[in-house]
Amino acid sequence: MSEATTVEGGPELRSVRIGSGAGFAGDRIQPAVDLVREAALDDLVLECLAERTIALAQLRRQSDPSMGYDGRAEQWFRALLPVALDQGTRIVSNLGAANPLGAGRLAIAVAREMGRSCTVAVVTGDDVLDALDLDSPCLEDGRPLNARGPVVSANAYLGADAITPALATGAAVVLTGRVADPSLFLAPLADRLGWDLSDPATSAHGTLVGHLLECGSQLTGGYFADPGQKDVPDLATVGYPWADVSASGEIVLGKLPGTGGLLDRRTVREQLLYEIGDPGAYLTPDVVLDLYGVTLTETATDRVRVAGAAGRTRPVQLKVSVGYQAGHRAEAGISYAGPGCVERARLAGEVVRERLATLGKELRIDVVGSLSEGAEGEVAQCWLRVAGLVRSLDAAETICHKVESLYTNGPAGGGGVRTHVIEVIGIVSTLVDRDAVNPETTLLEVP
Amino acid sequence: MSDVRLWDFAHARAGDKGDTSILSVFPLSDSNYPWLVHELTAERVQQHFGEEFRAEVRRFEVPNVHGLQFVCRQALAGGVTTSLALDAHGKSMSSRLLALRLPHPRAAQAHPDS
Numbered sequence: 001m002s003e004a005t006t007v008e009g010g011p012e013l014r015s016v017r018i019g020s021g022a023g024f025a026g027d028r029i030q031p032a033v034d035l036v037r038e039a040a041l042d043d044l045v046l047e048c049l050a051e052r053t054i055a056l057a058q059l060r061r062q063s064d065p066s067m068g069y070d071g072r073a074e075q076w077f078r079a080l081l082p083v084a085l086d087q088g089t090r091i092v093s094n095l096g097a098a099n100p101l102g103a104g105r106l107a108i109a110v111a112r113e114m115g116r117s118c119t120v121a122v123v124t125g126d127d128v129l130d131a132l133d134l135d136s137p138c139l140e141d142g143r144p145l146n147a148r149g150p151v152v153s154a155n156a157y158l159g160a161d162a163i164t165p166a167l168a169t170g171a172a173v174v175l176t177g178r179v180a181d182p183s184l185f186l187a188p189l190a191d192r193l194g195w196d197l198s199d200p201a202t203s204a205h206g207t208l209v210g211h212l213l214e215c216g217s218q219l220t221g222g223y224f225a226d227p228g229q230k231d232v233p234d235l236a237t238v239g240y241p242w243a244d245v246s247a248s249g250e251i252v253l254g255k256l257p258g259t260g261g262l263l264d265r266r267t268v269r270e271q272l273l274y275e276i277g278d279p280g281a282y283l284t285p286d287v288v289l290d291l292y293g294v295t296l297t298e299t300a301t302d303r304v305r306v307a308g309a310a311g312r313t314r315p316v317q318l319k320v321s322v323g324y325q326a327g328h329r330a331e332a333g334i335s336y337a338g339p340g341c342v343e344r345a346r347l348a349g350e351v352v353r354e355r356l357a358t359l360g361k362e363l364r365i366d367v368v369g370s371l372s373e374g375a376e377g378e379v380a381q382c383w384l385r386v387a388g389l390v391r392s393l394d395a396a397e398t399i400c401h402k403v404e405s406l407y408t409n410g411p412a413g414g415g416g417v418r419t420h421v422i423e424v425i426g427i428v429s430t431l432v433d434r435d436a437v438n439p440e441t442t443l444l445e446v447p
Numbered sequence: 448m449s450d451v452r453l454w455d456f457a458h459a460r461a462g463d464k465g466d467t468s469i470l471s472v473f474p475l476s477d478s479n480y481p482w483l484v485h486e487l488t489a490e491r492v493q494q495h496f497g498e499e500f501r502a503e504v505r506r507f508e509v510p511n512v513h514g515l516q517f518v519c520r521q522a523l524a525g526g527v528t529t530s531l532a533l534d535a536h537g538k539s540m541s542s543r544l545l546a547l548r549l550p551h552p553r554a555a556q557a558h559p560d561s
Contacts, residue, residue, distance in 0.1 A: 052528050140465065223460065226542075229475070230458055266458060266473070269512040273471035275462030277518050279509050294511055308511070326529050364531035387531040426528045427465070 015250075016192045018185060018209065019242040021080070022046040022093075023216025025053055025070060029079045031217070031240045031259065036083045038256055039242055043188040044084065046076060046093035047181050047214045054178055055323025055425040057098035058153035068099030069106065077110040085116055085172060092163070092188050096175040098153065100124050103175045104444045112446045119446075121171035123162055125439035126178040128320055128432055129154040138322070138428035145322050148426055153323040156432055159285025159314070160206070161197050162439035163187035169443050178321065180284045182210025193247040203287040204311025205249030208294070211282070212253065212271055212306070216240050219253065219271045220302075221261025234260025243306075251306040252299065263302040272296070285318055287311040317431040326426035328396035329389050332403035332419040336411070337381035342367055344411035345384040351410055352386050355402045359395060363388045384414075389424060396421040454545035456552065457483060461541035466526040468537045470517040470544055480513040482552040492517050495547045496540075499524075517544075 019041040021032030025048045036044055048070050061068025070076075073095045084091050096103040104122035111118035132154045134146040145151060155178035164187050166174045176184070186206035189195065195202040212219055219241040225232035232238070239259025244252045255263050272294060276282050282289040293308035336344045349365040356363060369382035388399045400419035407414060453459075453472075456479055462469045470492070474483045489506040501521035509516055523537045524530040 223538075226454075226458070229454060265512075269473060269514060270458070270460040270471060272512060273469075273509060273514050273516050274460055275464055275469050276471075276516065277464060277467065277469060279507050279514075279516055292509065292511060296512060329531070366533055368533065385533065389529060389531060424529060427526075429465075 014193070015244050015246045016042045016189055017242055017244050018043045018045065018188060018213070020045055020047070020213035020216050020219070020240050022048050022076070023214065023218055024048065024050060025072065027216055029075060031238070033079050033083055034256060034259065035240050035242065036080060036087055036089050041087070041089045041242060042192060043090045043092055044080070045184045045188070045213065046091065046095060047184055047216075048072075049094040049097055049178065051321050051427050052323060052425045054097050054155050054321070055153040055427065058323065059423070059425070061098045062152075066099075066102055069097050069103035070095040073103050073106055074110065077107050081107065081111055081116065081118065081173070082114060085118060090167075090171075090188065091173045092167070092184055093174070094176045094179055094184060096122065096177045098127070098177060100175050100177045101442060104442070107173050107175065108444045108446055117446050118173065119169065119171040120173040120175060120444045121166035121169045122442045122444065123158070123166050123174065123176040123179070123439055124442065125162065125437060126155045126158050126176070127153075128156045128437060131432070131436050132320065132322070132430070136430060138430055140428050145428055145430060146324065148428065149324040149326050151322055151324045152425065154320050156318045156320045156437050157285055158318070158437070158439055159183045160187035160190055160203070161286070164191055164197065166441040167191040169441065171443065180286070181214040182207040182284050183286055185210030185213055186286055189245055193245070195247075197286065200287050200311035200313055202249055203314070204289050204309040205245065205251065207282075207284055207287050207289050207311070208291075208306065208309040209243045209245055209251055211289070212268065213241055213243055215271065215274065217261060218274065219267060220255045220263045221267060224267055224270065230266065232260070232262055236260060249309070253304045253306060255302050257302075263304055265296045265298055265304060268296050268304050268306070283315050285314060287314050317433055318437060320430045320432050322428050322430060323425045324428065326424040327389055327391045328393050328421055329387065329424045330396035330399035330419070330421050331385065331387045332400045332417065333383050333385045334403055334406050334410070334414045335381060335383050335416040336413055338413065341382050341413075342369060342379050344413065345382050348384050348406050348410045348414060349386065351406065352402050356388075356399060359388070359390065359398065361388050361390050361395070363399070393421065449551060450548045451551050452545070453487070453547045453549055457545065459541035459545055461538055463523055463527060463537050466521050466523050468519040468522040468540050470519065470541055472515045472517070472544065473513055477513050479552050480510070483515060484508060486549045487515055487547075489517065491547065491549075492519070492544065495544065496522070
């Protein structure tokens with residue numbers, strides 16, 4: 001596992017290898033298994049919880065109290081638990097979503113079924129719906145939190161200090177609900193390297209590691225390929241990244257030999273600035289991260305050294321993500337092909353708009369085309385897409401029906417209607433005082 | 448001198464935070480960073496997207512990685528949760544930005560390898 005060296009006259013210094021096994025809820029599972037099996041990781045982090053995902057999960061929990069954790073949690077546990085337990089790699093994840101205890105019980109059930117002993121530590125306390133004044137203004141535009149629709153969830157972004165007590169139990173798996181994504185990485189680094197979370201310097205290093213790794217293969221060639229300009233080898237088998245981190249905050253990024261993708265200065269700097277609203281002040285619950293001193297050095301193939309993260313004292317309050325019911329989104333489409341197909345699709349769009357005029361809702365209408373082989377500039381086939389956001393399920397289905405009725409009541413040659421309706425959860429934000437949030441750790445065990 | 452397409456000289460990545468599109472742009476060759484800083488102004492980016500961007504674009508220079516960061520508020524038709532756009536996240540905004548045309552690096556300043 002990790003290299004352990006003793007420096008004369010000083011404490012034991014070691015480097016920790018932390019891997020990224022998922023960058024979003026729908027991520028590929030096999031590269032995470034490969035990483036655990038072959039990369040000698042201390043910790044594997046699975047980041048699976050987008051802003052609105054937790055609100056949708058909250059709705060699932062309301063209809064069945066045993067649900068509300070990530071819908072693929074069982075797949076992840078089945079694939080990863082045996083190899084992680086064999087390798088001694090700890091799993092840290094926000095797969096708990098709206099029901100971390102439910103996810104913990106599931107992990108225990110999977111381990112028991114496999115005949116493995118296993119301890120799972122569950123972090124709760126991010127759900128602050130009961131503590132919130134829903135008439136208070138949201139950060140986006142100052143309107144009340146409940147002005148846009150019925151509020152269904154409110155989850156505070158917990159920091160690394162909420163996770164470290166769970167890690168300290170020695171559990172093999174640590175599951176959370178809403179925590180800040182980089183905190184999922186900072187916490188195990190602090191746990192293993194003895195970092196004091198009130199020290200902005202080390203928190204900055206750990207947060208930078210988390211920021212770079214939290215999107216999985218976006219660091220190693222995913223979300224990067226642009227043929228002819230940025231070519232990526234073997235994108236189909238793109239591997240996930242890890243970071244080797246020392247107690248003093250030295251960071252070296254790497255990926256498994258033999259996996260697809262690439263890790264170089266370009267992939268790292270694209271991810272370094274990814275979704276950063278202010279490079280001098282990236283706010284997390286743990287630190288205010290300053291990226292202006294960060295340097296990137298390619299030290300070998302698929303190895304990049306990262307240095308220079310700086311930090312200031314963490315924000316006083318925690319950010320809260322509030323989910324509200326925003327109605328239903330209908331999306332429906334029909335295809336046209338051959339000469340004049342774009343004009344027929346546009347006519348179809350006008351027809352639908354006219355037939356839905358009484359709905360009183362603005363529709364989004366796109367015509368998406370593909371060029372024919374060899375005939376420069378000529379559209380061979382196209383797709384009319386009609387989308388609308390409406391309050392009721394009935395109204396959404398009406399939109400779909402008006403597109404479907406283009407079969408016999410629209411322009412010539414319309415085919416392949418597809419319709420789709422989803423319930424939409426909107427998100428607004430607010431802040432909450434830290435002392436209004438009380439994270440707790442629960443330990444579950446298969447002896 | 449003829450202008451060039453940004454795609455031929457830079458790479459970019461798009462991210463989103465609510466209704467804010469965040470676009471990171473880097474020159475393919477480090478030596479073109481001064482050219483990029485000079486030519487790819489917040490105003491030019493704003494113009495490129497026209498009325499789709501409903502608020503002022505803010506630009507950050509990040510010279511330590513030769514980056515420019517464009518923070519574009521009110522740019523994603525409400526943001527991923529309620530947007531009706533085909534690409535509700537705005538992941539494709541980076542590629543659309545790379546279609547922008549700028550004066551050739553040679554025209555702006557002298558660069559040995561441009």
